[in-house]
Amino acid sequence: MFLTNLQTQEEMCVEKYRYYAGQAKDEDLKDLFTRIGKNEKKHYDALGQLMQGKIPSVSAQDTAADTYESVGKYAKGGRAADKKHDAFLCTDSITTEKYVASAYNNDLFHFASPELRSVLNSIQTEEQNHAELIYKYKTANEMC
Ligand SMILES: [Fe+2]
Ligand SMILES: [Fe+2]
Secondary structure, eight states, X not given: OHXXXXXXXXXXXXXXXXXXXXXXXSHHHHHHHHHHHHHHHHHHHHHHHHHTTOOOOOOGGGGOGGGOOOOOGGGGOOOHHHHHHHHHHHHHHHHHHHHHHHHHHHHGGGOOOHHHHHHHHHHHHHHHHXXXXXXXXXXXXXXX
């Protein structure tokens, strides 16, 4: 049941990032949302495998934020309305990531299998990475 709930949450994340990639005004942010959305789809698939008793390989390396850099177009000034609009999408996404990461953290304790816990742990790290990527975008674009 926990896995089903987590998977429903991932499905929502996939939809949300697809929608936000369409809504974002800045190309750089569209790309970031698309990138994260693809990763949410991986989470969705990984949970599906877990439900079938398989152990998928999830590496949090894919989403490591240390190599990410935004062009930071909004930092150059102008386009105030677009900037405000995109800042809202970022803040909302970070809030979702915090919520999802805490759901993984809570649900982790219900599972006895160390392999399964390790997969959920990696996914949780990736959710934190998603928030960090968006936070880096916001900082580069002086949205904070
Ligand atoms: Fe996810
Ligand atoms: Fe996420």
